[in-house]
Amino acid sequence: MESYVELRHISKSFGRVKALDDASLSCSQGEVLAIVGDNGAGKSTLIKILTGEFQPDSGEIRIGGRSFTHLTIRQALAEGISCVYQDLALGDTLNVAQNIFLGKELTRHGLLLRKEMERESAALLERLKIDIPDPRVPVAALSGGQRQGVAVARLVNRGGSILIFDEPTAAMGLTEAGRTLALLRELADQGLTVIIICHNLAQVYQIADRIAVMRHGKVMREDQASKISQQDIVAILSSALLDETEGGKHAETL
Numbered sequence: 001m002e003s004y005v006e007l008r009h010i011s012k013s014f015g016r017v018k019a020l021d022d023a024s025l026s027c028s029q030g031e032v033l034a035i036v037g038d039n040g041a042g043k044s045t046l047i048k049i050l051t052g053e054f055q056p057d058s059g060e061i062r063i064g065g066r067s068f069t070h071l072t073i074r075q076a077l078a079e080g081i082s083c084v085y086q087d088l089a090l091g092d093t094l095n096v097a098q099n100i101f102l103g104k105e106l107t108r109h110g111l112l113l114r115k116e117m118e119r120e121s122a123a124l125l126e127r128l129k130i131d132i133p134d135p136r137v138p139v140a141a142l143s144g145g146q147r148q149g150v151a152v153a154r155l156v157n158r159g160g161s162i163l164i165f166d167e168p169t170a171a172m173g174l175t176e177a178g179r180t181l182a183l184l185r186e187l188a189d190q191g192l193t194v195i196i197i198c199h200n201l202a203q204v205y206q207i208a209d210r211i212a213v214m215r216h217g218k219v220m221r222e223d224q225a226s227k228i229s230q231q232d233i234v235a236i237l238s239s240a241l242l243d244e245t246e247g248g249k250h251a252e253t254l
């Protein structure tokens with residue numbers, strides 16, 4: 001089966017910094033892909049190529065079998081690509097339903113259909129198994145994990161089908177992180193495509209179907225999670241071992 005989202009041979013430099021160097025990865029519908037790698041490996045840059053925030057210098061982006069040399073932010077949104085940023089950008093003074101329908105309010109004859117939006121929000125939250133009993137609650141009163149849930153529900157309501165999370169659990173305690181990971185798993189199980197950047201390998205193994213290991217702008221390895229062990233990842237990321245193999249490769253090509 002062809003992957004739903006594919007980045008092929010993507011390179012991107014910022015001045016002299018080669019942020020991405022021939023990086024490739026792929027993810028199918030219904031899958032969680034986790035991207036791991038040290039600080040500065042190029043994880044966020046790769047994601048921003050997909051959201052249209054950055055244009056690659058070279059390479060190909062494939063979505064649903066269609067090919068692009070780059071995406072604009074508008075095109076990426078039209079393709080269903082949505083990124084959940086760390087600040088979540090929720091309106092704190094608004095309630096859950098108002099946040100979910102923000103910018104996409106239901107109206108009739110110029111009047112807001114408040115009840116209808118609340119009903120639809122409740123149905124959407126239930127379908128996504130997001131644990132918020134009442135869509136009339138102001139989001140300021142919610143926990144970190146629930147706020148994450150509102151941000152996700154809003155993106156899905158806007159047509160997002162490829163959801164990208166850049167370190168969603170970084171600032172969370174164990175319980176909240178656990179809930180957030182369960183939500184991401186649920187979204188994938190419902191057929192969405194989920195890409196997550198995560199530094200916590202235990203969390204990665206908890207939810208990922210596929211893992212991409214990045215180092216120095218390259219995807220060193222990308223495979224099913226069941227085929228990559230934690231030791232494999234550590235070995236790739238640990239500089240001593242890699243410098244050895246890089247040295248070896250270098251010697252071969254000389």
Ligand SMILES: Nc1ncnc2c1ncn2[C@@H]1O[C@H](COP(=O)(O)OP(=O)(O)OP(=O)(O)O)[C@@H](O)[C@H]1O
Nearest residue numbers: 014017018019037038039040041042043044045046
């Ligand atoms: N807008 C930019 N201008 C210049 N350099 C950039 C820009 N964005 C990223 N870089 C550089 O590209 C490289 C990759 O950065 P990136 O943010 O993708 O790493 P990362 O893997 O997300 O790291 P972290 O785990 O710290 O978030 C780094 O050397 C970074 O300094």
Ligand SMILES: [Mg+2]
Nearest residue numbers: 043044045166
């Ligand atoms: Mg980053």
